[in-house]
Amino acid sequence: MEFWLQIVVNGLLLGGVYALSALAFSLEWGILNIVNLAHGSFIMLGAYVTWMLFTSPLHLDPFASVPIDFAALAGLGFVMQRFLLNRVMRGEFFLTLLLTFGIDQVLVNVGILLWTADPRAVAPSYSSVSLAVGALTIPYTRLAVLIVALAITVVLARFMHHSRLGRAINATGMDLDAANLMGVRLPFVFALTMGLGCGLAGIAGALYSLNFPFSPQIGGDLTLRAFVVTCLGGLGNMYGPLLGGLALGMVESVATVVAGSGAVDATAFVILVLILALRPRGLSGRAAA
């Protein structure tokens, strides 16, 4: 019994990582109708920013680097959307898909040139300390990810529904031309949304680096996971990524025990294909245009 409880807790903690990573992806897809294939590489960049600050003479704590990650990647995302993606926003969807894939390739290779392909890790003194609740062990860094994922989800939902800017972003996602006629400056709002998304990916990267080893090539897997999570949770609902992430975390955690660690990836993809075949628009939420 305790064994299975631990498995469930592990699943929830893993789900926190997935939820945090999928938040930005889901935001970009829901509002901009862009499936950002460079998403995972932005998480990778976030991890490396944290790593550089941590290994520099400053020896900055990974948690203290979170705002720097957010600012740096939000800036990069803003520029990417403003000057590249905005140029093809009215084209067929696979133009944006391909463009983000191209950007992803550039980011991965720049990462390899800058930091080599060797795996790195960020290991502060508290990285291997766990909280013990009865027989359960909960690593603090994983717990931090789950809490941050919850907090960001709530803040983001409040922001999107109750602030002027958030409503402008939401309106753009609902109807581009109507929003434009209401005075929303599309190029700016698009760039801002992508900046917000990439900034969130940066936060995810900072926390990822605390929990997993990383190399410039981790992006592809993260992007695919984010996609599965978004399909599970559904678009158009700010709490979707959180639910989807926790669900995928649980499933993978159980699958590791039942079918061995080799089957984990296959499970994720089989779930994905099944959802798409049975519920082509995700488990909940609306369809993307």
Add this chain to the structure above:
Amino acid sequence: MSLPASSQPSRGLAPSASTSRFRVTGAAALRSGGPILFAIVAIAIPMLVSGYALREATAILMFMTLALSWNLVGGLCGYPSFGNVAFFGIGAYVTAGLVANLHWPFFPAAGVAALSALGFAAVIGPVVLRLHGHYFAIATLGTAQALGQIVIMVPWVGGPNGIILRVPYATSGQYFYYLMAGALGGALLITYAILRGSWGYACRMIRQDEIAAAASGVNTTFYKTACWSLSAFVAALVGGVYALWITFVNPPSVFDPLISLTMVVLALVGGAGTLWGPVLGAFLVENIDQYLWARLLTAHTLFLGLVIVVIVLFLPRGIWPYLTGQQGLAWRSLFEGTKRLRV
């Protein structure tokens, strides 16, 4: 939706009176002379070069055929598959398994491999092709990934270790070159046959407006599944030749998602939906890529990424339509394409 961006949409597209006759002549020469020249050069290459250069030429033919395979479903029907490597992988694995484990000769093995990929595509086609846009793209990507993971768990084909093939008869570089050339010829014939008949019109209708196509009596499910299955057939054939040529297959190498994406890029660079576009795209990109690969090993896909960015921004319809005058050769038409799409 009406766009204020392009106030003079026809400027770069309509041929101006002074140059149109010259351009049409050039295009006609390109259409009839180009393929003949291409065939002569393709057949002559093994007599001119050998060794490493011949291997490179074989690889380029392989990517031409793969680009044509993607083009059948992605270009003709407008269903951008991001998982065509699944069929390549099936082709390579079935061929390798039959040749290595059951000691079949190559040709029947490759034939069975191509037919099994065709069957697999025909079975999953009606399900996957129901999806549109991003969902279709990622469902295909997911299918290919899942297949690669499942193959790892099959001991008959070596699991994660893959299969090492021993070719039982003497083979030369020329042999594989001509095998690839044969596959390329087959892919060109299939594409040509589809494009010139009513089948081609059905595909174009599906690409432009599937609901309208279905409403006017086109059996859309049949046509897109048929194209998707033929695409699988061609990719699996290439996979089979690849397995025999490289003599080693394992899941990471023949289910590499980068192969799917390369197919998409090559077809788009040349011009998706055309007969010669994918061939041209593969020729240009793969030549430059191999040149860079020899000099910049660690980061040669950086170039692929940059090519994609430039092509998407400036030539969203590919190179071939510009060469043949369907788009107008003016510089302005390059930027006309991007203006139309921006917000």
